Amino acid sequence: MKTPTARVDKLLGSMGYGSRSEIARLGKVGGIVLDGVDLTDVSKRIAVTPDLPSRMQVDGRPLDPPAGVVLILNKPLGMTCSHKEDGDLVYDVLPDRWRRRDPAISTIGRLDKQTSGLLLLTDDGDLLHRVISPKRHVAKVYHATLARPLAGTEGDVFAAGGLVLEGEDKPLAPAELEVLSPTEARLTVTEGRYHMVRRMFAAVGNHVxxxxxxxxxxxxxxxxxxxxxxxxxxxxEVEAIFA
Structure with a gap:
């Protein structure tokens, strides 16, 4: 496969480092270094190789990873998986310039504001769709703490694959329930419907x-x-998603 190339100013612009004029000024003062050599001509094309962040510095710091990134975030409670909503956003934990990247970094699926844990982000649209596609059946595993003790029948109901959530008409795919304690369970699902896990437990008379x-x-x-x-x-780790 042929190694992609890009103009320095266009590459850094797409990574959120600034406008082309700002990047040109940075280059003129020695702020862009590749393999130990100042890159003063930002119109120069360079090879965009995986090792570029280890070879290139911008304003004294290693270059951010080029397009094709996958991030693992331990999402805390209270953060929203959105670019525009009010309040704390998951993107707030990233460097400011990463919000200006093109292609943009987006979450792979969403976790609601009051759900914590493993959240993936990427600027790779193909990967994003592979993970969330219902045809891929990528499992998502949740630990749920419940308001009331489990009745003992929930596992059979979820595994049957016939549960219909309120406001919907399509039954859920089978899901696996592992009881951890009277009020704790691990649930494995292969779909990504709105507030799905919370609504599943609500459907069997409980509250997450x-x-x-x-x-x-x-x-x-x-x-x-x-x-x-x-x-x-x-x-x-990316390969492990589909293992």
């Missing part, structure tokens, strides 16, 4: 008091990520 996503596909929330922490996913 706390909800935490532990896993997407074969990717488990890394133990070293505290609430609000994030990092780049490795290639192996």
């Amino acid at each position: 008091e706390a909800l935490h996503r532990e896993r997407v596909g074969g990717l488990v929330l890394p133990a070293d990520l505290g609430p609000g922490d994030w990092r780049l996913a490795t290639g192996a």
